[in-house]
Amino acid sequence: MTMVSRRAVAAGLLLLPGVASAAPRYDAVLKRPDDPRRFSAPTYDKLSAAVAAAPTNGTRPFRILVTKGAFDEQVVIDKPFIHLVGESRTGSIITHLAASGLTAPDGKRWGTFRTPTLFVRAPDFAARNLTIRNAFDGLAEMTKPGGLHSHDGGGPQAVALMLDKGSDRARLTQVDILSYQDTLFPDAGRSLFERCLIAGSYDFIFGAGRAFFRDCEIRSLPRPVDPVDGYVVAPSTPIDQPFGFVFKDCRLTKAAGTARHSVYLGRPWRPSSQFPDGRYGDPKFVGATAFIDCWMDDHVAPEGWTQMWYTGKDGNPRTMLQPEDARFSQYGSKGPGAAAFRRGRALSAAEAGAMSVDAVLAGWRV
Numbered sequence: 001m002t003m004v005s006r007r008a009v010a011a012g013l014l015l016l017p018g019v020a021s022a023a024p025r026y027d028a029v030l031k032r033p034d035d036p037r038r039f040s041a042p043t044y045d046k047l048s049a050a051v052a053a054a055p056t057n058g059t060r061p062f063r064i065l066v067t068k069g070a071f072d073e074q075v076v077i078d079k080p081f082i083h084l085v086g087e088s089r090t091g092s093i094i095t096h097l098a099a100s101g102l103t104a105p106d107g108k109r110w111g112t113f114r115t116p117t118l119f120v121r122a123p124d125f126a127a128r129n130l131t132i133r134n135a136f137d138g139l140a141e142m143t144k145p146g147g148l149h150s151h152d153g154g155g156p157q158a159v160a161l162m163l164d165k166g167s168d169r170a171r172l173t174q175v176d177i178l179s180y181q182d183t184l185f186p187d188a189g190r191s192l193f194e195r196c197l198i199a200g201s202y203d204f205i206f207g208a209g210r211a212f213f214r215d216c217e218i219r220s221l222p223r224p225v226d227p228v229d230g231y232v233v234a235p236s237t238p239i240d241q242p243f244g245f246v247f248k249d250c251r252l253t254k255a256a257g258t259a260r261h262s263v264y265l266g267r268p269w270r271p272s273s274q275f276p277d278g279r280y281g282d283p284k285f286v287g288a289t290a291f292i293d294c295w296m297d298d299h300v301a302p303e304g305w306t307q308m309w310y311t312g313k314d315g316n317p318r319t320m321l322q323p324e325d326a327r328f329s330q331y332g333s334k335g336p337g338a339a340a341f342r343r344g345r346a347l348s349a350a351e352a353g354a355m356s357v358d359a360v361l362a363g364w365r366v
Contacts, residue, residue, distance in 0.1 A: 027054070028050040028064045029042070030046075030050050031045065046073055051076075066084055066094070068092055071093065074119075075119070077122055081124045083127070093133055094131070115157065116185065118161050119164050129175070137180070142156055149225070156180065165188050169189065169190055175197075176196070176199075187209050198217070198218055199219040205233045208235070210244065220253070220254045221255045230263045231264045235268065247292065249292075259299065265289070269308055281310030286327060292355060296336070302339050304341025304343050305344040323344055330346065
């Protein structure tokens with residue numbers, strides 16, 4: 001067997017004369033209409049159509065090969081066991097452009113929670129070796145006269161991936177998750193991110209879910225129009241949930257132009273809920289994040305963590321939740337940005353060891 005055919009077999013593409021067979025490894029193939037290759041599995045030019053072909057209540061992985069190309073569509077994964085496998089990590093791209101302050105097809109602003117390129121609302125989703133991207137150019141928008149800014153509720157928030165209600169046991173491996181603000185929204189269930197790249201500036205990993213990040217690159221992007229370049233996380237973890245986001249053996253890097261000491265590890269997001277006496281920040285949300293044995297470049301601020309506003313019970317929209325009132329911690333940090341951070345907790349070795357992947361994702365053996 002030649003080297004080429006070995007690679008084809010390894011990729012699940014058994015190349016035959018005139019036919020690229022998806023073999024039994026794939027149940028569907030996503031490809032561009034101008035891709036001349038033929039596959040033995042059914043082919044689709046829309047991811048939503050491939051997902052629609054999957055069983056409603058499947059009990060085994062429904063594997064979709066994502067070939068090279070940019071597939072522009074906003075997609076909801078609402079069936080269990082949908083597995084996406086890219087032909088190329090940087091060349092197989094699920095993309096869409098939507099931002100909070102832009103006008104949606106219904107004539108209303110998108111709002112943050114409608115912007116994700118990919119919504120996951122079913123258990124046992126997996127993705128490997130591809131890119132999930134929100135194509136909104138946040139930096140270009142913010143730097144032009146009259147552009148969208150974060151102080152506006154309809155600002156440049158543009159989510160690439162949301163793990164929504166119904167998601168659980170989501171596993172992403174060697175996936176690039178790209179946007180500029182509010183990139184990754186693991187808001188429900190348990191999720192595992194392995195050897196992924198997640199890039200953004202403000203609050204670019206946020207939400208209430210339980211997520212473990214292992215050997216990932218967390219890349220901060222520059223934000224020259226604002227006093228700081230960003231905040232890595234903004235968790236809204238429920239108080240009765242013992243873990244929120246845990247980063248183990250990750251690398252916190254910076255893109256060119258990101259200033260020294262300009263990025264906080266995170267700030268605590270407290271969403272509002274409706275109560276009999278009004279709508280205000282819900283005290284059940286007490287964000288939790290830990291960075292364990294992570295390498296940090298010099299863009300990380302010496303304070304480590306910072307405050308975030310919410311609507312107080314008295315109606316004050318600038319009530320501040322301090323990092324000391326959340327569950328922020330780190331252990332074993334190294335690199336130019338590592339420090340005895342002035343805010344947040346330093347974990348003991350025993351406490352750090354207790355935040356294992358099995359503990360964080362309790363009940364799900366990965």
